[in-house]
Amino acid sequence: xxxxxxxxxxxxxxxxLSPAAAPVLLGLNSSALYVGVALGGGLGGLAQQGFxxxxxxxxxxxxxxxxxxxxxxxxxxxxxxxPAVTAAAPGSAxxxxxxx
Numbered sequence: 001x002x003x004x005x006x007x008x009x010x011x012x013x014x015x016x017l018s019p020a021a022a023p024v025l026l027g028l029n030s031s032a033l034y035v036g037v038a039l040g041g042g043l044g045g046l047a048q049q050g051f052x053x054x055x056x057x058x059x060x061x062x063x064x065x066x067x068x069x070x071x072x073x074x075x076x077x078x079x080x081x082x083p084a085v086t087a088a089a090p091g092s093a094x095x096x097x098x099x100x
Contacts, residue, residue, distance in 0.1 A: 011026055
């Protein structure tokens with residue numbers, strides 16, 4: 001039910017990164033999502049056949065893969081950079097006062 005929840009924020013971020021290339025970026029993003037879904041189903045079927053797993057036994061395997069993906073994400077995600085603090089030059093006009 002929640003698989004499509006990540007798509008809209010992901011597309012928003014892609015458009016914000018490069019508005020001029022938005023159609024290409026969104027097309028590539030959708031293609032990558034579909035390839036991932038297809039590979040997941042295919043590899044899951046091969047795992048069931050190759051290892052003799054029943055559908056009920058796939059839960060712990062999926063939980064293990066989820067834990068690995070979470071650890072990888074936490075290890076590779078960077079914290080947002082702090083905004084740079086700029087000092088106003090002496091004698092410069094305050095932008096708030098100049099609007100009045």
